[in-house]
Amino acid sequence: MNVPKGTYLGSVSDIGRVCPPGNETSFCIDGTIMPSQLGTESEGTTRVIEVKDRDVTIDREQYEVAAKALLVREAGDEVYDPPIDIIRIPMYAGDSWNWSGNLISPSKPIPARAKITTEDAQVPYQGKSVRAVLTTVELEILLDTPRSRTMRFWVTKDYGIIKREFGTSIRQPKE
Numbered sequence: 001m002n003v004p005k006g007t008y009l010g011s012v013s014d015i016g017r018v019c020p021p022g023n024e025t026s027f028c029i030d031g032t033i034m035p036s037q038l039g040t041e042s043e044g045t046t047r048v049i050e051v052k053d054r055d056v057t058i059d060r061e062q063y064e065v066a067a068k069a070l071l072v073r074e075a076g077d078e079v080y081d082p083p084i085d086i087i088r089i090p091m092y093a094g095d096s097w098n099w100s101g102n103l104i105s106p107s108k109p110i111p112a113r114a115k116i117t118t119e120d121a122q123v124p125y126q127g128k129s130v131r132a133v134l135t136t137v138e139l140e141i142l143l144d145t146p147r148s149r150t151m152r153f154w155v156t157k158d159y160g161i162i163k164r165e166f167g168t169s170i171r172q173p174k175e
Helices: none
Strands: 024-029 032-043 046-053 056-066 069-075 078-088 096-104 110-125 128-141 147-156 160-166 169-173
Touching: 032 056, 056 160, 056 169, 069 147, 078 110, 078 128, 078 147, 110 147, 110 160, 110 169, 128 160
Parallel strands: none
Antiparallel strands: 024 032, 024 169, 032 046, 046 056, 056 069, 069 078, 078 096, 096 110, 110 128, 128 147, 147 160, 160 169
């Protein structure tokens, strides 16, 4: 019998907070690092992370914390319906699953699907290497000519979503 060996997450409390503590961040778009801070809001099960330059929001992420999952509802300028589960409870790093739904656009919903994979990983934080579950979302947008993109989330037990990549947009702790 093949026994899973990756990090085990047995409850939502295992993923800690959604946003890392503090407000200093490193935000990079297309290789350009921008000075930025994090602004966070929580209401019910919704968690919003805004990357700001002074008081101007330059990027936004919206997550949902459910009893059995951590889901991404909004990434940059894209909204997913239903939200995409990036962590499932219970799970081991190494688990994978599929998603299908719509990318919400101003004119009409666009069908999309994704393959979600997880693995054990390390991520730098405050001068040390921290153990994380790396979730990779291979998203396919089903237009006449399909488009695809990759999203990655490094989720830690103590610090939440410590790093994320949406295409060429990267948010990670300031070192």
